[in-house]
Amino acid sequence: xxxxxxxxxxxxxxxxxxxxxxxxxxxxxxxxxxxxxxxxxxxxxxxxxxxxxxxxxxxxxxxxxxxxxxxxxxxxxxxxxxxxxxxxxxxxxxxxxxxxxxxxxxxxxxxxxxxxxxxxxxxxxxxxxxxxxxxxxxxxxxxxxxxxxxxxxxxxxxxxxxxxxxxxxxxxxxxxxxxxxxxxxxxxxxxxxxxxxxxxxxxxxxxxxxxxxxxxxxxxxxxxxxxxxxxxxxxxxxxxxxxxxxxxxxxxxxxxxxxxxxxxxxxxxxxxxxxxxxxxxxxxxxxxxxxxxxxxxxxxxxxxxxxx
Amino acid sequence: xxxxxxxxxxxxxxxxxxxxxxxxxxxxxxxxxxxxxxxxxxxxxxxxxxxxxxxxxxxxxxxxxxxxxxxxxxxxxxxxxxxxxxxxxxx
Numbered sequence: 001x002x003x004x005x006x007x008x009x010x011x012x013x014x015x016x017x018x019x020x021x022x023x024x025x026x027x028x029x030x031x032x033x034x035x036x037x038x039x040x041x042x043x044x045x046x047x048x049x050x051x052x053x054x055x056x057x058x059x060x061x062x063x064x065x066x067x068x069x070x071x072x073x074x075x076x077x078x079x080x081x082x083x084x085x086x087x088x089x090x091x092x093x094x095x096x097x098x099x100x101x102x103x104x105x106x107x108x109x110x111x112x113x114x115x116x117x118x119x120x121x122x123x124x125x126x127x128x129x130x131x132x133x134x135x136x137x138x139x140x141x142x143x144x145x146x147x148x149x150x151x152x153x154x155x156x157x158x159x160x161x162x163x164x165x166x167x168x169x170x171x172x173x174x175x176x177x178x179x180x181x182x183x184x185x186x187x188x189x190x191x192x193x194x195x196x197x198x199x200x201x202x203x204x205x206x207x208x209x210x211x212x213x214x215x216x217x218x219x220x221x222x223x224x225x226x227x228x229x230x231x232x233x234x235x236x237x238x239x240x241x242x243x244x245x246x247x248x249x250x251x252x253x254x255x256x257x258x259x260x261x262x263x264x265x266x267x268x269x270x271x272x273x274x275x276x277x278x279x280x281x282x283x284x285x286x287x288x289x290x291x292x293x294x295x296x297x298x299x300x301x302x303x304x305x306x307x308x
Numbered sequence: 309x310x311x312x313x314x315x316x317x318x319x320x321x322x323x324x325x326x327x328x329x330x331x332x333x334x335x336x337x338x339x340x341x342x343x344x345x346x347x348x349x350x351x352x353x354x355x356x357x358x359x360x361x362x363x364x365x366x367x368x369x370x371x372x373x374x375x376x377x378x379x380x381x382x383x384x385x386x387x388x389x390x391x392x393x394x395x396x397x398x399x
Contacts (some may be wrong), residue, residue: 126341126343126344127343127344127345127346128344129344130344130345158345161344161345168382169382169383169384170381170382170383171383171384175384176384176385177344178316178332179318179330179332179344179385180330180331180332180333180342180343180344180345180346181330181331181332181344181345181346181347181348181350182318182329182330183328183329183330183350185345185348187345205344205345207344207345208343208345266329267329267330268320268329269319269320269321269329269385269386269387270320270321270326271321271386272382272386275380275381275382276382278380279380279382
């Protein structure tokens with residue numbers, strides 16, 4: 001048992017359906033200030049220096065520790081450093097525990113900095129292609145990526161673009177780079193100290209920075225080392241007494257796990273949108289350890305072997 | 309001389325009059341630089357609306373059978389339509 005504030009069933013269902021949870025302004029300003037100080041100043045653009053050179057200098061001098069992949073997350077950062085303080089915030093530690101269980105493993109981290117037009121001599125000022133991180137990942141288990149925004153991000157600064165609900169798509173990294181825009185895409189516009197928890201499969205990309213200052217985001221990827229099953233606040237999980245009516249309903253259904261799981265995204269194709277529902281149910285079965293769970297009869301119908 | 313502009317629409321099903329769910333534009337004239345995340349509203353509500361505006365369809369994705377054992381896998385967007393428009397540019 002833990003006394004951390006764990007995610008509720010509704011939050012877990014939302015993560016299952018959409019692949020993200022967003023916590024605005026939850027990191028105190030003194031940690032944000034400490035983090036930016038630890039990363040160091042970013043040199044002003046030089047006429048004879050390319051963006052790659054400026055970024056290389058920044059990364060070499062930033063106060064981000066080199067950490068071996070596979071290190072226990074609890075030992076990845078020195079006590080008292082800004083990232084460690086952020087990870088130890090009860091809300092953050094509770095969300096991590098809910099999503100990847102106790103004792104997660106550090107995978108990698110990266111300091112993402114997007115540069116304003118003044119740095120972009122030679123036409124390099126473009127958005128990052130939309131992609132899924134790592135490589136094709138056929139697991140039901142998943143990793144979590146925390147995106148930490150230590151300063152306020154405006155739309156002009158081109159915050160992280162991500163497409164809710166894409167996390168269950170099995171794709172190969174930037175093979176989907178052709179899709180410039182997708183209905184329902186979101187751009188991170190946020191106050192300082194905002195955290196975005198992403199399922200490792202969510203399609204995303206950095207936006208072009210058209211503001212006058214750099215934009216900084218710190219990403220940490222972590223893996224489960226133990227079970228991800230039933231790690232959220234189970235006291236908030238209502239037992240499912242029966243399937244609810246489907247298709248022909250006379251009123252708006254009440255808020256429930258089923259309602260969250262069965263809410264489509266604007267980009268869903270009409271047929272594969274139904275497959276998304278099937279796959280959400282399978283992920284919810286995994287997270288709740290309930291192999292019989294169903295929502296809106298999708299898997300009950302498919303698993304009915306009565307006529308076989 | 310002419311240059312090609314390319315419009316790619318991803319529709320909600322295989323019908324050309326189905327709603328747009330994703331899109332991309334590539335400009336061979338070099339006058340504009342479309343890129344990821346630059347608009348949140350589709351340029352056309354459906355593929356037919358693009359035809360009405362003068363875009364010429366030159367490729368559509370096939371409707372393929374589902375691989376046995378992987379019927380529930382989802383990956384790339386399925387209903388992809390490529391359009392072009394030829395534009396006169398000054399030499």
